[in-house]
Amino acid sequence: MRKVVLLVFIIGGFVMVGATQVWAQEVYIDNFNTGSKPNALGGDSGVFDFQPTDFSQCCVDIYDSAEKHGDSGFSMRLNYDVDSADPAYNGYWSKLNGFDTTGHTKLVLWVKGDTTVFKIELKNNEGEKGEYYITGVTADWKKVEVPLENFEGLTNLSSLSEFVVVFEDRIASRKEGTIWIDDIYFSD
Ligand SMILES: [Ca+2]
Numbered sequence: 001m002r003k004v005v006l007l008v009f010i011i012g013g014f015v016m017v018g019a020t021q022v023w024a025q026e027v028y029i030d031n032f033n034t035g036s037k038p039n040a041l042g043g044d045s046g047v048f049d050f051q052p053t054d055f056s057q058c059c060v061d062i063y064d065s066a067e068k069h070g071d072s073g074f075s076m077r078l079n080y081d082v083d084s085a086d087p088a089y090n091g092y093w094s095k096l097n098g099f100d101t102t103g104h105t106k107l108v109l110w111v112k113g114d115t116t117v118f119k120i121e122l123k124n125n126e127g128e129k130g131e132y133y134i135t136g137v138t139a140d141w142k143k144v145e146v147p148l149e150n151f152e153g154l155t156n157l158s159s160l161s162e163f164v165v166v167f168e169d170r171i172a173s174r175k176e177g178t179i180w181i182d183d184i185y186f187s188d
């Protein structure tokens with residue numbers, strides 16, 4: 001009787017190990033919970049402007065503890081302004097340090113905010129760029145799952161260089177506003 005119990009326990013142990021290997025596929029780009037750089041991959045991050053000399057357009061990145069996904073930590077608050085007399089786009093970038101997506105099929109992130117549509121990009125170290133438009137953003141946190149194959153233009157996913165958020169004057173439903181992003185990760 002005692003041997004039987006031991007056997008079951010060992011089998012259970014193997015099942016747990018197997019399950020851990022299958023599901024341990026979430027690799028974070030950032031959850032922002034340290035409230036500072038670098039991101040979870042050790043990469044730098046920051047903002048960019050299409051026309052830095054045009055002061056009517058800009059994007060500002062702020063670690064925000066008041067609005068975050070989850071009970072603690074921070075999100076990334078992006079205050080954007082693409083309301084300009086000139087063509088305008090700007091946004092936020094986070095370095096991926098050559099991350100290899102093998103074993104992952106999706107990019108996941110949580111978002112809420114003012115504009116209903118904005119663009120995200122993944123870039124690789126071969127100079128390729130894949131783009132995807134996130135739509136249906138609301139004032140409530142929403143989980144967005146993007147199959148990696150939907151990043152059109154990105155054929156090699158074995159050495160990624162950068163994750164980018166882009167606000168564009170031609171597509172933003174509000175030309176000046178705020179987006180919060182949190183829990184950005186690759187999943188299986
Ligand atoms: Ca967070």
Ligand SMILES: [Ca+2]
Pocket residue numbers: 055056057081082083084176
């Ligand atoms: Ca403006």
